[in-house]
Amino acid sequence: MIYKPDGSEHVVMGINGQFPGPTIRAEVGDTLDIALTNKLHTEGTVIHWHGIRQLGTPWADGTAAISQCAINPGETFHYRFIVDKPGTYFYHGHYGMQRAAGLYGSLIVDLPKGQSESFHYDGEFNLLLSDFYHTSSHEQEVGLSSKPMRWIGEPQTILINGRGQFNCSLAAKFSNTTLPQCQLKGGEEWAPQILHVEPNKTYRIRIASTTSLASLNLAISNHKLIVVEADGNYVQPFAVDDIDIYSGESYSVLIKTDQDPKKNYWLSIGVRGRKPNTPQGLTILNYKTISASIFPSSPPPITPLWNDFEHSKTFTKKIIAKMGTPQPPKNFNRRILLLNTQNSFNGFTKWSINNVSLTLPTTPYLGSIKFKLNNSFDTNPPPEKFPSDYDIFKPPVNPNTNIGNGVYMFQLGEVIDVILQNANQLSGVGSEIHPWHLHGHDFWVLGYGEGKFKQGDEKKFNLTHAPLRNTAVIFPYGWTALRFRADNPGVWAFHCHIEPHLHMGMGVVFAEGVHKVKNIPTQALSCGITGKMFFKPGHY
């Protein structure tokens, strides 16, 4: 339970009584053994761990949701995995819309003892960004699944580490119009976490976004941000005034505290990519030389216009791999084109990929594939391309979609290209941003382009300094090309990280080398057809 600054109560999900959940900090090489007890009364849960690959100690799961059964109320499930990559990550509920309800926390992996980063810093901060709605995630879920669909709209507040303002903005304080609500019960809980710094030092700020919907932009007055990490991968450092961050992504930026130490400065976060209706999220960079309660002398940075997509593209294209980091194979074995469309199905609004809207089966894929249970999901391969005459600039001529749960099956070790193709929405003129997130792998981002992907566009692919990431955005009416090696035995979701969009079917399922997956705990197979197979307790 948290209190809104207007004094009313609001239920959120927490972990160990904390919202957001505790920050988990580990070192490369550590084995994390996490016992997750579901204390919810009526619904199951599963957690997805960004940055975690399946590494084969008794059983590990970066997949959640699609390859294991939900952890039932009262049950405990043991996640165990080795962390093999340093970086800024987070974990979140991947069941229903539990992430929107607040089920998330940070996961930070440090280099092994004795090793240091190639960049120097004197101190660090961790900012986990999220968006907050005053309607419950259940109400949202019902609305999205209704006929006609009731859209969730824009969030009421942007949260930084679970804290934010509503009807009580810091900016209002700044203009000396202190709102009375700010004094009410719960106000303290929402007081921003201030970044206390010493002059003439370098700080690393870890920033991750687990928003339900919002694409964000972050800036600090008078301070350049030097980007050094994206989704747990090093990038060639570059300096900017502000960064865009989409749901599912994470960055590390360095700042130098080389400004007037007799002043404080705003850190501001605003909404991009959709017409915003959410106040800026704010906190203060406080030079410890002065009190943190002295307000900055100039207003907070202005977020670039929400539809200034050129600004976003310029930023995104600056992200290239750090020199000397692994580069993509020059050739691919298989190329899959995925057309993203908004559709209808019997009057319900859906998102579809190549005209299939994903609805997960009741039996976990890992069990279905490993034990060859061919009736538990659609074993016809899903389409690998879309009609070449599809006009991405117009609403779909045939708005109807299919519902499905087929799997793109890869040979272990194959090099896969995915071209994500954006298109016009269901009606009217418009095309939205979608951040696509892949479980269990990083991919190289080969490029972004305008309009429909066509023969010859691959000549523009970046094969020499392509950044590795686990989330990549598609811009309105554009395409994004990715390459990865299917070298991680398992079943892996690939989906839009906007939670309502995934709920409406915006995802696909990849699988490779499932026969090699060993030690699946019985509990992970305890639902659907595998649940009726009478496994003895143990691992399969």
Ligand SMILES: O=C1O[C@H]([C@@H](O)CO)C(O)=C1O
């Ligand atoms: O899935 C969505 O639905 C709405 C709108 O397209 C229809 O209300 C919206 O903005 C989405 O992102």
